[in-house]
Amino acid sequence: MGRLGIEQLSVFGLPPVDFINLSADLGCDCISTxxxxxxxxxxxxxxxxxxxxxxxxxxxxxxxxxxxxxxSLGEGCIIRPHSDIRAAAxxxxxxxxxxxxxxxxxxxxxxxxxxxxxxxxxAEMAAARGMVATIELCPALTINTLGxxxxxxxxxxxxxxxxxxxxxxxxxxxxxxAEIAALDPALIGYVQLCDAPRTPxxxxxxxxxxxxxxxxxxxxxxxxxxxxxxxxxxxxSLEVPLRSQAEAGIGPExxxxxxxxxxxxxxxxxxxxxxxxxxxxxxxxxx
Numbered sequence: 376m377g378r379l380g381i382e383q384l385s386v387f388g389l390p391p392v393d394f395i396n397l398s399a400d401l402g403c404d405c406i407s408t409x410x411x412x413x414x415x416x417x418x419x420x421x422x423x424x425x426x427x428x429x430x431x432x433x434x435x436x437x438x439x440x441x442x443x444x445x446x447s448l449g450e451g452c453i454i455r456p457h458s459d460i461r462a463a464a465x466x467x468x469x470x471x472x473x474x475x476x477x478x479x480x481x482x483x484x485x486x487x488x489x490x491x492x493x494x495x496x497x498a499e500m501a502a503a504r505g506m507v508a509t510i511e512l513c514p515a516l517t518i519n520t521l522g523x524x525x526x527x528x529x530x531x532x533x534x535x536x537x538x539x540x541x542x543x544x545x546x547x548x549x550x551x552x553a554e555i556a557a558l559d560p561a562l563i564g565y566v567q568l569c570d571a572p573r574t575p576x577x578x579x580x581x582x583x584x585x586x587x588x589x590x591x592x593x594x595x596x597x598x599x600x601x602x603x604x605x606x607x608x609x610x611x612s613l614e615v616p617l618r619s620q621a622e623a624g625i626g627p628e629x630x631x632x633x634x635x636x637x638x639x640x641x642x643x644x645x646x647x648x649x650x651x652x653x654x655x656x657x658x659x660x661x662x
Contacts, residue, residue: 380405380612386627388413388420395438405447417621447610449475454482454493471504479509482517498536509539509564514548515580521550537564543571552600560606567614570594586618591637602645
């Protein structure tokens with residue numbers, strides 16, 4: 376596999392330089408970021424805005440350089456009804472300044488046709504700034520299945536626009552490892568790793584997805600099956616918000632260390648499996 380990272384949702388508003396240092400201390404290579412802090416702030420972190428604070432952007436870039444941490448994903452450019460993604464141009468410019476490699480989006484616009492048109496604009500705007508782009512499927516949103524996400528990527532028709540696969544959303548939407556294995560590997564750009572119960576933990580899907588997931592290996596998602604069929608070299612980034620632990624006073628270093636260790640165990644199992652084709656084209660797995 377490629378790099379291991381930590382997603383912004385996992386740290387509940389931890390300021391950017393602290394987030395970079397935490398990731399480096401945990402041996403992770405990259406993070407995701409939006410331009411402002413998360414609205415939920417159980418630890419009382421100071422508010423920040425990368426949009427407004429030029430000095431903070433300089434500090435963040437210096438910390439990334441010093442600690443060897445990249446921004447693998449930029450977040451916050453969401454497709455919404457009655458709005459135009461072109462309004463996010465200024466935010467995309469800041470993401471480019473920060474060295475963001477990839478921009479992700481979801482669509483909250485129930486109009487599928489309009490969503491697809493906005494996705495095409497989004498991908499074009501990211502590419503114009505030297506960034507690749509992804510669409511993330513989510514069962515509670517407009518692009519809600521693997522099939523719908525693949526159709527959206529094909530509609531846009533750019534090699535620099537592909538899929539972000541979140542393992543909770545995959546499992547809850549019913550996607551199978553066989554379906555992922557059948558995809559052109561070039562369609563898969565990024566993976567967010569977490570676990571979750573098979574049955575929803577609360578009635579509001581987005582509330583659960585935003586605030587309370589599970590450490591990889593502690594839930595019901597077929598994580599090993601998914602990881603086994605992913606193309607090599609992908610960034611795998613931990614999106615594991617644990618509100619109950621945060622509210623119990625457990626800080627991000629302790630919360631995320633368990634996640635990182637669990638992810639490394641899973642990835643080591645995948646890498647220890649030597650998959651090869653024999654002369655008859657049959658797949659064998661050897662430990």
